[in-house]
Amino acid sequence: MIDGVIALYIFMLAAFTGYEVISRVPVILHTPLMSGSNFVHGIVLVGAMVALGTADNTLVRVIGFIGVMLAAGNAVGGYVVTERMLRMFVTAGRKKGQG
Amino acid sequence: MPNGSTLTQLSYLAAAFLFIVGLKRMSSPVTAVSGVRWAGVGMLLATIATLVFMGAPATNLVLVVIAIASGGALAWVSGKRVAMTDMPQMIALYNGMGGGAAAAIAAVQLYRGGEPGIVHVTIAAVGGFIGSVSFSGSLIAFAKLQGLITKSVRFAGQRLLNLAVLVITLGLGIAMVSAHPAGPLVISLFFVFALVLGIAMTLPIGGADMPVVISLYNALTGLAVGFEGFVLDNAAMIIAGTVVGAAGTLLTQLMAKAMNRSLANVLFSNFGEGAAAGAGAITGTQKAIEASDAGVMLAFSQKVIVVPGYGMAVAQAQHKVWELCQLLIEHGVTVRFAIHPVAGRMPGHMNVLLAEAGVPYELIADLDEINAEFDTADVALIIGANDVVNPDARANRASPIYGMPILNADKAKNVIVVKRGQGQGFSGIDNALFVLDQTRMLYGDAQAAMSQLIQAVKAAG
Numbered sequence: 001m002i003d004g005v006i007a008l009y010i011f012m013l014a015a016f017t018g019y020e021v022i023s024r025v026p027v028i029l030h031t032p033l034m035s036g037s038n039f040v041h042g043i044v045l046v047g048a049m050v051a052l053g054t055a056d057n058t059l060v061r062v063i064g065f066i067g068v069m070l071a072a073g074n075a076v077g078g079y080v081v082t083e084r085m086l087r088m089f090v091t092a093g094r095k096k097g098q099g
Numbered sequence: 100m101p102n103g104s105t106l107t108q109l110s111y112l113a114a115a116f117l118f119i120v121g122l123k124r125m126s127s128p129v130t131a132v133s134g135v136r137w138a139g140v141g142m143l144l145a146t147i148a149t150l151v152f153m154g155a156p157a158t159n160l161v162l163v164v165i166a167i168a169s170g171g172a173l174a175w176v177s178g179k180r181v182a183m184t185d186m187p188q189m190i191a192l193y194n195g196m197g198g199g200a201a202a203a204i205a206a207v208q209l210y211r212g213g214e215p216g217i218v219h220v221t222i223a224a225v226g227g228f229i230g231s232v233s234f235s236g237s238l239i240a241f242a243k244l245q246g247l248i249t250k251s252v253r254f255a256g257q258r259l260l261n262l263a264v265l266v267i268t269l270g271l272g273i274a275m276v277s278a279h280p281a282g283p284l285v286i287s288l289f290f291v292f293a294l295v296l297g298i299a300m301t302l303p304i305g306g307a308d309m310p311v312v313i314s315l316y317n318a319l320t321g322l323a324v325g326f327e328g329f330v331l332d333n334a335a336m337i338i339a340g341t342v343v344g345a346a347g348t349l350l351t352q353l354m355a356k357a358m359n360r361s362l363a364n365v366l367f368s369n370f371g372e373g374a375a376a377g378a379g380a381i382t383g384t385q386k387a388i389e390a391s392d393a394g395v396m397l398a399f400s401q402k403v404i405v406v407p408g409y410g411m412a413v414a415q416a417q418h419k420v421w422e423l424c425q426l427l428i429e430h431g432v433t434v435r436f437a438i439h440p441v442a443g444r445m446p447g448h449m450n451v452l453l454a455e456a457g458v459p460y461e462l463i464a465d466l467d468e469i470n471a472e473f474d475t476a477d478v479a480l481i482i483g484a485n486d487v488v489n490p491d492a493r494a495n496r497a498s499p500i501y502g503m504p505i506l507n508a509d510k511a512k513n514v515i516v517v518k519r520g521q522g523q524g525f526s527g528i529d530n531a532l533f534v535l536d537q538t539r540m541l542y543g544d545a546q547a548a549m550s551q552l553i554q555a556v557k558a559a560g
Contacts (some may be wrong), residue, residue, distance in 0.1 A: 004218065007329050007337060010334065010337050010338060010341075011325065011329075011337060011341050014325075014337065014338045014341035014342050014345070015341050015342075015344070015345040016345070017119055017342055017345070018122075018341065018342035018343060018344065018345030018346035018347075018349075019345045019346065019348075019349055021119065021122045021123050021126070021342070021346060022122070022126075022345075022346035022349050022350060023349060025125065025126040026126070026127075026128075027438070027440055027446055027447060027450075027465050028128070028438070028447050028450035028460075028463065028465075029125060029126065029127075029128065029131060029447060029450075030350065030353070030354075030445065030446035030447035031186065031187070031190075031445045031446060031447035031448050031450070031451050032125065032131065032447065032451065033122075033125055033126075033346075033350070033447075034190060034313070034314055034317055034347070034350055034445065034446075035186070035190050036121070036122060036125050036134065036135055036138065037122065037317060037321065037342075037343045037346050037347055037350075038190055038193055038194045038197070038317050038320075038343075039135065039138060039139075039142075039193075040118045040121070040122065040138055040321075040339050040342065040343050041194075041197050041317075041320050041321045041324045041339060041340055041343045042142060042193075042197055043114065043118070043142060043145060043324065043335050043336055043339040043340070044197050044200045044201050044204070044320075044324040044327065044336060044340070045142075045146060045167070045200070046111075046145050046146060046149045046333065046335060046336065047200075047201075047204050047324070047327055047328060047331050047333055047336050048200045048203060048204055049146070049149050049150065049153065049163050049167075050149065050153055050331060050333070051203070051204045051207040051208070051331075052155075052159060052162055052163050052166065052207075053153045053154075053155030053156075053159045053160065053163055054153075054155065054159070055159055055162075055207070056211075059210060059283075060207050060210055060211060061159070061162065063203050063206050063207050063210070064162075064203065064207055065162055065165075065166050066166075066199075066203055067199070067200045067202075067203025067204055067206075067207070068162075068163055068166035068167060068170065068200070069166045069167075069169060069170030070170060070196040070197070070199040070200040070203065071170070071196070071197065071200035072166065072167045072168075072169075072170035072171040072174065073170040073171065073173060073174040073193060073196040074174075074193050074194070074196040074197035074200060075142055075146075075171070075174075076170070076171040076172075076174040076175050076178070077174030077175070077177065077178045077189065077192070077193040077196070078190075078193045078194075078197075079135065079138075079139050079142070079178075080174065080175055080178030080179055081178045081181065081186060081189050081190065081193070082135045083132065083135050083136070083139075084178070084179075084183075085183070085186065085451050086125070086131040086132040086134070086135055087132055088183075088451065088454040088455045089128040089131055089132070089454050
C-alpha cells in the first residue's frame with residue numbers, strides 16, 4: 001500500500017521527471033512525442049482491468065468493461081500511431097546517411 | 100519465491116522505468132523508435148502481470164480479455180490505416196479514450212461505495228471529472244479535425260452558460276463526496292455534467308487552436324490517470340500519469356507560446372470574432388502566376404526556401420513537394436524547408452510529413468534558424484501556409500495575430516504562394532503577404548500545382 005505522503009513524493013518526482021524529459025525534445029519530434037506520451041498514459045489499462053476484475057454487480061461490470069475497452073484502445077492505438085510516425089524518421093535518417 | 104502481488108508490483112516498477120527511458124529516447128530522431136518500443140515492452144509487462152496475478156473471478160477475467168481484444172483490435176486497425184495527414188485527430192481520439200477509461204475507473208469506485216477515506220473519494224472524483232472533460236472534449240476535437248463538425252458553435256452568453264455547467268458539476272461533485280456513499284443519481288448527474296462541460300468548452304474553439312487543445316487534453320488525461328492511480332494504489336499509473344501530465348503541460352505551453360497566445364486566451368477568447376474589423380485594413384490585389392512562369396523562376400534561382408503548411412497536408416502533396424525540390428537541387432538550386440512551430444495542426448506535423456516523403460533533416464530548419472536566411476533567398480515558395488507567414492503579425496497592431504512569431508517570407512526577393520483559392524486562412528484573417536509587389540499567387544490544389552511546377556522546371560532545364 002502506498003502511504004499518502006509517499007504518494008505525494010512520487011507525484012512530485014514524477015512531475016519533475018516529465019518536465020525534464022520533455023524539455024530537451026527538439027520541435028520536430030513534438031507530434032510523435034505528444035503521441036508517445038498519449039501512449040504512456042494508456043497504462044490506465046491496468047487500473048481499468050483491476051476495476052473490472054473486482055466488479056461484483058452488473059452496473060460496475062458494464063462500466064468496467066467500457067473502461068477496459070477504452071483503455072486498450074488508448075494503449076494499442078497510441079502505440080501503433082507513434083511507432084508509425086517514428087519509423088518514418090528512421091527511414092529519413094538512413095537516407096541521409098546513404099546520400 | 101515472490102508471490103503474485105510482488106511480481107505485479109515489480110512489473111509496474113519495470114513499466115515506470117521503461118516509460119521514462121522510452122520518453123527520453125524519443126528526444127532524438129535516431130533513438131526515437133526504440134524509445135516507443137521500450138515503452139511498449141513496459142506496457143506489455145504490466146498488462147500481462149496484472150492479468151495473470153490479479154486473481155479475479157473467471158467471469159470477470161473473460162470479460163477483461165474480451166474487452167482488451169475488442170478495444171485493442173479496433174484501435175490497431177484504425178491506427179494502421181489512418182493517413183499520416185490525419186494523425187492529429189487520431190491522437191485526439193486515443194487520448195479521449197484514455198480519459199474515458201480514467202473516468203470509468205472513478206465511476207466504478209464511486210458507484211461501489213464502500214468505506215474508503217474522504218481523501219480517496221475526493222481524488223477519485225477529481226480524476227473522474229478531469230477524465231470526463233478530457234474524454235468528451237477530445238471527441239469534439241477529433242470530430243472538428245475530421246471535418247465532422249465544421250462550424251465553431253458560438254452564441255451570446257456562452258461563457259456564462261459554460262461557467263454555470265462548471266459550477267453545477269463542482270456542486271454535484273462536492274455533494275457526492277460529502278454524502279459518500281452517494282446515491283447513483285447524484286453520481287450519474289456528476290458525470291453527465293462533466294461530459295457536457297467538455298463538449299461545451301471545446302465547441303467554440305476554432306480549428307487553428309486545436310493542437311493546443313489536444314495537447315491540453317493529453318496532459319489532463321495524464322493527470323486523471325495519475326489521480327486514479329492514487330485511488331487504486333497503483334504506482335505505475337501514478338508515475339506514468341504524472342509524467343505525462345507534466346510533460347503535456349510543458350508541451351501545451353510551448354505550443355501556446357509559439358502562437359503568441361496564452362492558454363486562457365485559447366480556451367475562452369472566441370478567437371476570430373474580431374478578425375473582420377482588422378481585416379479591412381489590407382488593400383491591394385492578389386496577382387496570379389502561371390505554373391510555367393513559376394517553374395522558370397524556381398529553376399533559375401540560387402536559393403529557394405519552401406514554407407509548407409496545412410494546405411500541403413490536406414492535398415497529401417509532401418511527396419510531390421520533395422520531388423520538385425530534388426529536381427531543383429539537381430539544377431544547382433539551394434533548397435531549404437522552413438517549418439513554423441505551429442504549421443499544420445500540431446507542432447512537428449510538417450516534419451512528420453516531410454520525413455514520410457524522405458526529406459533529409461539537414462534541409463529542414465525551424466523558425467529561429469531560417470528567419471535570417473529569407474533575405475538571401477530568391478524565392479520563398481509557400482505551399483498551403485497562411486497565417487504563419489502573415490507579416491501583419493510583425494507590423495499591424497490591429498491584427499488579431501499581432502505579436503505571433505512568423506516566418507519572414509516577405510523578406511525574400513520573390514514569393515510564390517500555392518493556394519487553393521482567394522479565401523482566408525484558418526483564422527479568417529486576410530494575409531498582407533499575398534498582396535505584396537513581389538508576391539505571385541499560384542492557385543490550385545497543392546498536389547496538382549506541384550505536378551505542374553515539376554513539368555515546368557523540367558521544361559525550363
